[in-house]
Every structure is written in C-alpha cells, then in structure tokens.
Amino acid sequence: DAKTTQPPSMDCAEGRAANLPCNHSTISGNEYVYWYRQIHSQGPQYIIHGLKNNETNEMASLIITEDRKSSTLILPHATLRDTAVYYCIVVSGYSTLTFGKGTMLLVSP
Amino acid sequence: GAVVSQHPSRVICKSGTSVKIECRSLDFQATTMFWYRQFPKQSLMLMATSNEGSKATYEQGVEKDKFLINHASLTLSTLTVTSAHPEDSSFYICSARDPGDTQYFGPGTRLTVL
Numbered sequence: 501d502a503k504t505t506q507p508p509s510m511d512c513a514e515g516r517a518a519n520l521p522c523n524h525s526t527i528s529g530n531e532y533v534y535w536y537r538q539i540h541s542q543g544p545q546y547i548i549h550g551l552k553n554n555e556t557n558e559m560a561s562l563i564i565t566e567d568r569k570s571s572t573l574i575l576p577h578a579t580l581r582d583t584a585v586y587y588c589i590v591v592s593g594y595s596t597l598t599f600g601k602g603t604m605l606l607v608s609p
Numbered sequence: 610g611a612v613v614s615q616h617p618s619r620v621i622c623k624s625g626t627s628v629k630i631e632c633r634s635l636d637f638q639a640t641t642m643f644w645y646r647q648f649p650k651q652s653l654m655l656m657a658t659s660n661e662g663s664k665a666t667y668e669q670g671v672e673k674d675k676f677l678i679n680h681a682s683l684t685l686s687t688l689t690v691t692s693a694h695p696e697d698s699s700f701y702i703c704s705a706r707d708p709g710d711t712q713y714f715g716p717g718t719r720l721t722v723l
Contacts, residue, residue, distance in 0.1 A: 543613075
C-alpha cells in the first residue's frame, strides 16, 4: 500500500475549520484514502474515505486532488472534542490498515 | 457508523496468568477481524488478522502460541494472552471489517500485568 505523509501537529481555534493535509504521491488506481482519528486512550474512530471523488458526511469532508496524490480532511467547525491524532491511510480492498504517526490536532478555545 | 465493542475495558492480572479479551461487532457481520497493540506514545501495530472459521494470520514477531485468537462466529473474536508478563502490558484494540470493507474499531482494552 502507498505511504502517506502528514504534518506531525496542527493547531486550530474552536469554531474554525480545520484542514488536515495528507500526501500520498505513490497511490495506485485501486487504493482508497481513509481517515481515522484517535482520541487519547480510545480506539480509532472511522471518519471518512474516498477513491477519487470528494466526499462529505456528518463528520467531515474529504477533498482529493485530481491526480490523487494528495488529499485534505476538513472539519468545518472544529470543537474541543475534535482534539485527537488524525490518521490518513491509503489501502486497497482487502488489505490491512497500516497506521503511521498521524497529525496531532489541538483545538483551542 | 458501525459499532464494535470490547470487553473488558481494562484488566489487571498477575504475571503468569492468562487473560481473554472479547471483540464483538454489534450491528454487522464480520468475516474478518483484526487485533492491534499500542504502546504508550506509539502508533497502532497490527498483531494478527482473524478470519471466521479459520486460523488467524499473525504478523512477523508476534507469537501465535502466546496470543491465541479465536473467531468462532461472524460477530465475535477473542484474544487470549497466555502466561502474561509485564512486557505484555499494553493497549489492545480490535477492529472488524464490515461488508463494505471499512474497518471499525473497538474502544480498546488496557492490560496491566503485575
């Protein structure tokens, strides 16, 4: 599966949009982009995933560039409870998820 | 989203004893479940892949005789840590793959071996 690169940490003010970038320049045609987050001492929480089209659900939006080499997870109105480590993972079909170091997002009042 | 439960949420045991952790998919059937381990300030590491009705597949470096996995039904997988030692103390997390191939994770089990 393709490797991903994420910034180690980001800050965001409460109520503002949090835009978390992810680079996956070696992604192949059948690989999906998945986003999970892990709040301290809890299991990871599924957020969203996509193949090539932009996706939106009740938690977030996922913007994938046309060449699919990068993506951005958008939390439209960050709250303090969104403070967590966010993982961008590229995986195909039946492959297993490999967790990198992710981005530690700190939402401040 | 789909719900995966784990039991117990935390357990403390004496060195040399065995501990069983249960993982259940509550609202979907999962032919494949996964077991991860997470040490403090580190990322999740996959230990094994559990397939319903067949033997688990273990990652390199994970002792299959120490970490026994049973996936007897489409909604239940168990991990038994046998002859636990203090170095087995960790956060154990399971996940289940839904029919749409998305993995959902349990809340984790904190194991402390004294």
